[in-house]
Amino acid sequence: MNVQWYPGHMTKAKRQMQEDLKLIDLIIELVDARVPLSSRNPDIDQLGQNKSRLILLNKADLADERQNEAWKEFFQSKGFHVVKVDSRNGAGMKTIQNVIQEACKEKIERDRRRGIKNRPIRAMVAGIPNVGKSTFINTFAGKACAKTGNRPGVTKGKQWIRLNKNVELLDTPGILWPKFEDQEVGIRLAFVGSIKDDILNMEELALKLIDYLKEHYTGLLEKRYGISEEGNAVEILGEIAKARGCLKKGEELDYTKASGLLFDDFRSGKIGRITLEWAEQEKN
Numbered sequence: 001m002n003v004q005w006y007p008g009h010m011t012k013a014k015r016q017m018q019e020d021l022k023l024i025d026l027i028i029e030l031v032d033a034r035v036p037l038s039s040r041n042p043d044i045d046q047l048g049q050n051k052s053r054l055i056l057l058n059k060a061d062l063a064d065e066r067q068n069e070a071w072k073e074f075f076q077s078k079g080f081h082v083v084k085v086d087s088r089n090g091a092g093m094k095t096i097q098n099v100i101q102e103a104c105k106e107k108i109e110r111d112r113r114r115g116i117k118n119r120p121i122r123a124m125v126a127g128i129p130n131v132g133k134s135t136f137i138n139t140f141a142g143k144a145c146a147k148t149g150n151r152p153g154v155t156k157g158k159q160w161i162r163l164n165k166n167v168e169l170l171d172t173p174g175i176l177w178p179k180f181e182d183q184e185v186g187i188r189l190a191f192v193g194s195i196k197d198d199i200l201n202m203e204e205l206a207l208k209l210i211d212y213l214k215e216h217y218t219g220l221l222e223k224r225y226g227i228s229e230e231g232n233a234v235e236i237l238g239e240i241a242k243a244r245g246c247l248k249k250g251e252e253l254d255y256t257k258a259s260g261l262l263f264d265d266f267r268s269g270k271i272g273r274i275t276l277e278w279a280e281q282e283k284n
C-alpha cells in the first residue's frame, strides 16, 4: 500500500499511535534496509520514550549486505536493538525472539522485583507504509498463532496475537508517516516504491537512479542489460530501451517504458542488492 500524506493523515496516525503505545512495552520498528533513514520517522523516538526499542532492517534481502552490517552497527551505537530480516522468506525471525527478551530485560526484572511472574511482553509493530509491516506480522506470527481476541470471553477491542508464552503482539501495526522535509528523502522513497508512481515523473527519477548506480554500484547496469555505462544518464536509459526493445511507433526509443522496466528490476532486486543511503556518511 502506498499513500500520500497530508497533515490530516499525520495527526490521525499520531493520535492512534499515542493510544496504542499506552498498551505496550516494546516497539518493533520496521525500516527499509535500502533506505534506513528515509524510511524512518524520528518522531517515534519522542513518542516511544520509556519503551523498549527494536529496529528491524526489513527487506535486507534487497539491500547491500555490507551496508546492512554498517546500519546495524549504526543503530546499535544509538542504543537500539537491531535485527536484519527478510519478512518475505522468514530470515531473521528466530533471532528476534531472543533479542526481544534482551530488549525487555529491564521490564522483566522490574516485574520480578514486584512479584509479577510470567506477564507476557506486549509489543507493537510500527513503520511507514509499504515497509513490510503486514508481511512481517504474518510471517513472524505464523499461521498457527491464535488471536487472543477470538477466544470466547475476551472483550472486543484490541486484538493480540500470542506468539508464545512470553510475547504478545498487537495485531494492527502502528502507521508512521514519512518525513518529506528533505527533497532527497522523497526521491529515495520514490526509488523504493513507497510513493505512488503515477504522481511522479518516472523518467526524471530513472535518470537519478542511473546516476546513483553508476557512481556507487559501477558495473551492475552493464551486467543486467549488457550495455555500456559510458555516457550520461539519458544515453544509458536510451541503451536500456534499445537492449530491451522499448520502442514507440516509428522506432523511436520509449524512455517511459524503459524507466518503468528499470524500476521493476531495481525494486525486485534483479539489478543487485543495492542500498541508497550509506551508514558511513551518517557518522561524519
Ligand code: G4P
Pocket: 001, 058, 059, 060, 061, 062, 085, 086, 087, 088, 089, 127, 128, 129, 130, 131, 132, 133, 134, 135, 136
Ligand atoms: P505495509 O504493511 O508496511 O504497508 O507493507 P506490506 O507488508 O504490505 O509490504 C509491502 C511490500 O513489500 C509487499 O510487496 C511485500 O511483499 C514486500 N515485502 C515486505 N517485506 C519484504 C522483505 O523482507 N523482502 C522483500 N523482498 N519484500 C518484502 P508487494 O509487491 O506490494 O506485494 P506482493 O507482490 O509481495 O504481494
